[in-house]
Structure formats: C-alpha cells, structure tokens
Amino acid sequence: MQDKPTDSLVSAGAFSDEERAAVYRAIMTRRDVRDEFLADPIDDDALWRILTAAHHAPSVGFMQPWNFVLVRDSARRHAVWKAFSKANDEAAALFEGEKATLYRNLKLEGILKAPLGICVTCDPDRAGPVVLGRTHNPRMDSYSTVCAIQNLWLAARAEGIGMGWVSIFHDADLRALLNIPERIEIVGWLCLGHVAELYDEPELQVKGWRKRLPLEDLVFEEGWQEN
Numbered sequence: 700m701q702d703k704p705t706d707s708l709v710s711a712g713a714f715s716d717e718e719r720a721a722v723y724r725a726i727m728t729r730r731d732v733r734d735e736f737l738a739d740p741i742d743d744d745a746l747w748r749i750l751t752a753a754h755h756a757p758s759v760g761f762m763q764p765w766n767f768v769l770v771r772d773s774a775r776r777h778a779v780w781k782a783f784s785k786a787n788d789e790a791a792a793l794f795e796g797e798k799a800t801l802y803r804n805l806k807l808e809g810i811l812k813a814p815l816g817i818c819v820t821c822d823p824d825r826a827g828p829v830v831l832g833r834t835h836n837p838r839m840d841s842y843s844t845v846c847a848i849q850n851l852w853l854a855a856r857a858e859g860i861g862m863g864w865v866s867i868f869h870d871a872d873l874r875a876l877l878n879i880p881e882r883i884e885i886v887g888w889l890c891l892g893h894v895a896e897l898y899d900e901p902e903l904q905v906k907g908w909r910k911r912l913p914l915e916d917l918v919f920e921e922g923w924q925e926n
C-alpha cells in the first residue's frame with residue numbers, strides 16, 4: 700500500500716456559516732455585465748488574484764489548457780467591437796417581429812466601456828496528444844477552460860469587479876485581431892471593469908427575453924424523463 704501523503708492534505712470540513720454565505724453570495728449575485736461598467740482601471744493585484752482563481756479551476760488530466768490574452772488598448776478594443784457589431788447584425792436578422800425589436804434593444808456587450816478585455820483561449824496540445832480523461836471526448840479541454848472562466852467570474856464578483864461574456868463574433872475576426880494561431884480555440888471574450896450597480900436578476904429576464912426555469916423541472920431521478 701502507498702503511504703498516505705498526509706503532508707499534502709487539508710481538512711475537508713464544511714465552511715463556517717459566514718464563509719458559506721460568502722460563497723453563495725458570490726454565486727447568486729454574479730451577473731453578466733454589459734452597460735454598467737465604470738472607466739476606472741482594475742488594480743493589478745486584484746487582477747492577478749482573479750486570474751489566479753481562474754488558474755485554479757479543475758481541468759481534464761490537469762492539462763490547464765487556458766491562456767488569458769489581456770487587451771487594454773482602446774483602438775484594439777474598438778476593432779473587437781466592430782467585429783461584434785458585424786456579427787450582431789447577422790444575429791439580429793435571425794429574429795422576427797417583436798422578438799427582433801426586443802433583440803435590437805438589448806445591450807449585449809461592454810467591449811468599449813469596460814477598461815479590460817480578456818480573450819480566454821484553449822490550447823488542445825498543452826499536455827501532449829493523449830490526455831488523461833479526454834480520450835473519449837475531445838471537448839473536455841474546452842469544458843476545462845469554461846471552468847476557469849466561471850472561477851474568474853466569481854472571483855471578480857467577490858473583488859467588486861463586473862464581468863460580461865461576449866460570444867457574438869466570427870472566430871476568424873478575433874483570431875486576426877489578436878494574432879491567435881489556428882490550432883488554439885477561442886473560448887470567450889470577457890469584459891471586465893468596476894461597476895456601481897448590478898441587476899439583482901439576469902438582465903435578459905428583467906428585459907423580458909427569457910425567464911429562469913424552475914429547478915424542479917430540470918432535476919430527474921435515476922434517468923431521463925420526457926416531459
């Protein structure tokens with residue numbers, strides 16, 4: 700039998716009431732931020748803590764496939780916004796009638812307002828061709844990168860920094876603007892900045908786009924249930 704690595708274990712006990720409340724508060728009050736960004740720059744230490752939280756996300760085979768491309772330059776962010784704008788016109792054309800009007804009235808990005816953009820990428824080759832846990836589903840490396848983004852989002856919330864995820868782009872446009880090689884997957888463009896206020900429910904719900912589904916309808920016991 701192998702020796703238990705006691706030196707590298709920490710207690711798995713539950714958090715104190717206060718610690719638990721803080722974790723749930725970060726989860727429940729995290730919002731996708733679009734229009735509420737303030738121009739104030741993000742403190743370097745806070746940014747590093749947020750990136751460290753992202754870097755401590757779980758990843759398949761511990762491959763840590765992520766990179767974080769930080770974009771502060773306003774001319775570059777303007778070019779990213781133009782790429783969004785083109786893709787958003789295409790997206791808007793897919794809706795009809797009232798839904799199209801509502802879509803047009805939604806603000807779906809904070810690329811120019813937020814002082815920092817982060818393009819999060821996934822390198823499928825980070826841990827060689829055979830990755831523990833990825834063999835039967837190649838998407839596991841992308842899923843790992845999404846875990847990093849969620850950690851980043853929650854840590855930002857705890858730091859009082861807002862974040863918005865923008866996905867309305869042609870990959871090729873972001874790739875060209877940021878010099879990202881073909882073999883690297885673009886997972887998300889994140890807008891980060893201080894915010895004065897946050898919606899207390901998802902903005903898409905507040906603006907009548909879609910409601911939060913009842914959890915009871917989404918939880919199945921023992922197998923799939925067709926409603």
Ligand SMILES: Cc1cc2c(cc1C)N(C[C@H](O)[C@H](O)[C@H](O)COP(=O)(O)O)c1[nH]c(=O)[nH]c(=O)c1N2
Nearest residue numbers: 729730731733806807808864865866867901902903
């Ligand atoms: C993968 C992915 C991609 C996007 C998003 C999220 C995720 C997870 N969201 C944010 C999304 O609309 C938001 O999370 C939901 O509306 C729920 O709101 P809260 O995040 O709880 O505020 C998002 N929002 C937006 O305005 N423009 C966008 O392009 C995207 N893209």
